[in-house]
Amino acid sequence: MALDRLNESVPQPALSAKEAPKAPVWADPFWRGLAAQVAVVLGLLVFIWYIVENTRENLARLHIASGFNFVNNTAGFDVGFALIPYSATSTYGDALLVGFLNTLLVAGLGIVFATVIGFVMGILRLSNNWLVAKLATVYVETLRNIPLLLQLLFWYTAVLSPLPRPANSLTLFDVIFLNNRGLTLPKPVLGEGAGIPILVALVLGIIAAWALGRWAKTRLERTGRPFPSVIVGACLVVGLPILAFLVQGAPLTFEYAEETRFALRGGVNVVPELVALLLGLSLYTAAFIAEIVRSGILAVSKGQWEASEALGLERGPTLRLVVIPQAMRVIIPPLTSQYLNLTKNSSLAVAIAYPDLVAIGGTVLNQTGQAIEIVLVWMVVYVTLSLTTSLLMNWYNARKALVER
Amino acid sequence: MRLTPTVAGGAALCIGLLAGNAAFAGATLDAVKKKGFVQCGVSTGLPGFSSTNDKGEWTGLDVDVCRAIAAAVFGDGSKVKFTPLTSKERFTALQSGEVDILSRNTTWSLQRDTALGLNFTNVTYYDGQGFMVPKKLEVTSAKELDGAAVCVQPGTTTELNLSDYFRGNGMKFTPVVFENDDEIRVAFEQGRCDVFTTDASGLYSNRLGMPTPDDYVVLPEIISKEPLGPAVRQGDDEWENVGRWTVNALITAEELGVTSENVEEMKGSSDNPNVKRLLGTEDTMGEYLKLDADWAVNAIKAVGNYGEVFERNVGQGSPLKIERGLNALWTNGGILYAPPIR
CATH class of the missing domain: 3.40.190.10 (Periplasmic binding protein-like II)
Structure with a gap:
């Protein structure tokens, strides 16, 4: 009986599928399989429902507030570093958003820095220059073998904290200040209404550069004549906004930091917590990325180097045009893991007082006492961030993968 | 960790x-x-x-x-x-x-x-919440703390009172938030923050933990009730x-x-x-x-x-x-x- 379904797929001249004796639904493997799957899913749903209900009941019995209504309540505490306007009168929801954006900021910048440093170090490790190669090796082996938390504490407590107090700041022409409250730069202030034309120019520049790139590519394929589209494109992207800026009469002023009794006021302040966290995360992750890059380059067969040399290409163009594009196929998948690690490791911020999602979430947890909700928010945010990163990298990987025919 | x-x-x-x-x-x-x-x-x-x-x-x-x-x-x-x-x-x-x-x-x-x-x-x-500052800043009252960086523990009533007090007096501050007393003490000693705030008893207690307790002074203002x-x-x-x-x-x-x-x-x-x-x-x-x-x-x-x-x-x-x-x-x-x- 169980074989009936199988037999149906095999052409049977004597007995057509229609005439085959139909198995009862409960004995049909297809329906049985479906039923089992539905049962498992239903069972899981019931289990989840049970967990949620039971938790709610027990929370109520213990007189602990539950639910997400607290996000609309006034937070009442200040945050040292926020990308959006935030004050003590903002809500817990705003506070969590501030933390989320701070996490995004440090993860985003960290990924960029780690990638750049990692690629440079990975390539330097393969350098023919003995000294350069050994220095890169020392960098990689030192940094990836010291726990990240220790590195963060090192940067924060040993390097940045001993900087002078604001009153004795290290300063460059009284414009840029460096002290134990961070790095203070003049804040550029655009004249009113000057931003929009510049933004429009920027968008136009990007579109023009893209069109130019396509045109240059077509021309190269058709006629074989190269066009420096990258340089010209970059000039368009940068030049058009500058032109728009100059046409308006360069309406730019700078807000300089002033010394007050305790700290510098005004300007743009990069807090030492952010700097320490970025340094720690980028340098640590870069050590791993360097090894990934090295393995990727070594995975490209020697014949490719030799073929490229035979064509008369120098070492630089060989690396850029022949080896790295092939190495990327090996590099991207483990690189994705490193990006995910960096994002998750950013939660160590709490040890050096950088207000990331975990630090602020912890404060909200403590002020509201709603542990389950906050832990849930943490989990959802980190899972979402990680999955989004994976998705983007997988898409990039699919584009770079060898197209097999 | x-x-x-x-x-x-x-x-x-x-x-x-x-x-x-x-x-x-x-x-x-x-x-x-x-x-x-x-x-x-x-x-x-x-x-x-x-x-x-x-x-x-x-x-x-x-x-x-x-x-x-x-x-x-x-x-x-x-x-x-x-x-x-x-x-x-x-x-x-x-x-x-x-x-x-x-x-x-x-x-x-x-x-x-x-x-x-x-x-x-x-x-x-x-208890009641107070402020401690280094003597060399020559601060005599909490009302002079406009613009200061303040070290505080997260998830405390102290953190909330601090925001209330500065807001109520039209002053600004930068919070520097550490979880442990030891971390706060180090940050305060190194000058990451100008002011350390917690319950007055905690200030006296933490001052004793400093290498040079005499370099610090607890300001006279008590800004809250902390039973x-x-x-x-x-x-x-x-x-x-x-x-x-x-x-x-x-x-x-x-x-x-x-x-x-x-x-x-x-x-x-x-x-x-x-x-x-x-x-x-x-x-x-x-x-x-x-x-x-x-x-x-x-x-x-x-x-x-x-x-x-x-x-x-x-x-x-x-x-x-x-x-x-x-x-x-x-x-x-x-x-x-x-x-x-x-």
Whole structure:
């Protein structure tokens, strides 16, 4: 009986599928399989429902507030570093958003820095220059073998904290200040209404550069004549906004930091917590990325180097045009893991007082006492961030993968 | 890494809530008696309130409260285990049942007493929030602190009062937030922040922990009410009673002149009915609390009366040398007043 379904797929001249004796639904493997799957899913749903209900009941019995209504309540505490306007009168929801954006900021910048440093170090490790190669090796082996938390504490407590107090700041022409409250730069202030034309120019520049790139590519394929589209494109992207800026009469002023009794006021302040966290995360992750890059380059067969040399290409163009594009196929998948690690490791911020999602979430947890909700928010945010990163990298990987025919 | 206890506490809470159908009402006292010790949540190290001495023993006012409770339950003040908790971990630890009582310089507030599922039993120390600054900044009043960077612990009433105070006075500040006292101390010493704010007692205590205490000064302003006291879980009245009345017994003992030295003698000789009721030779107070008749005698023997506890840990017998002030008995110009034990 169980074989009936199988037999149906095999052409049977004597007995057509229609005439085959139909198995009862409960004995049909297809329906049985479906039923089992539905049962498992239903069972899981019931289990989840049970967990949620039971938790709610027990929370109520213990007189602990539950639910997400607290996000609309006034937070009442200040945050040292926020990308959006935030004050003590903002809500817990705003506070969590501030933390989320701070996490995004440090993860985003960290990924960029780690990638750049990692690629440079990975390539330097393969350098023919003995000294350069050994220095890169020392960098990689030192940094990836010291726990990240220790590195963060090192940067924060040993390097940045001993900087002078604001009153004795290290300063460059009284414009840029460096002290134990961070790095203070003049804040550029655009004249009113000057931003929009510049933004429009920027968008136009990007579109023009893209069109130019396509045109240059077509021309190269058709006629074989190269066009420096990258340089010209970059000039368009940068030049058009500058032109728009100059046409308006360069309406730019700078807000300089002033010394007050305790700290510098005004300007743009990069807090030492952010700097320490970025340094720690980028340098640590870069050590791993360097090894990934090295393995990727070594995975490209020697014949490719030799073929490229035979064509008369120098070492630089060989690396850029022949080896790295092939190495990327090996590099991207483990690189994705490193990006995910960096994002998750950013939660160590709490040890050096950088207000990331975990630090602020912890404060909200403590002020509201709603542990389950906050832990849930943490989990959802980190899972979402990680999955989004994976998705983007997988898409990039699919584009770079060898197209097999 | 520092997070682990919070997350673990959260996870424990989840699991506890899933599994725990056992009603808590009356459960803690029974459970404590069964396991043979009191699990007490204290701070990670605040000299005078809860910190370890050179022998590795926990000492301090908050610690003695737990010892007194252990003595009242078991007749032995050493039957207590301590769990050091950061300000962020403390409530989850109590909610999840990781500790039986939280005696950790924690401010009694309405929201904590209700929405957090806690009940505060007493005020064991009347405190208020203050500011400490380095002397060389030459600040004489908190009103001059506009623009300062302020070190503060997260998830505290201090953090909220700080925002209120600066907002109320039209001043700005930058919070620098660390979880542990040690981290804050280092940041303050290194000048990452200009001001260190916490309860005044905590400021004096932390100042002692600095390499050069004389370089720092506590400003005169006290900006809030910080009644500190032990807390237990809501809905467990029996256990709450034990906590509340043990502390009341210590305060009453001071009022009646009963000390750790003379408690045995007074138990035998005193004719004062109040003393007799406290020491269990008249009436049946212990029975009402589901404890031995000697509950208060044992508690007083273990740690002394409230005055002794105060002087030994934070008063003249300690390096802190804090005056009794508000924490003197109501008969001595303070506001310490225990309801009658009868």
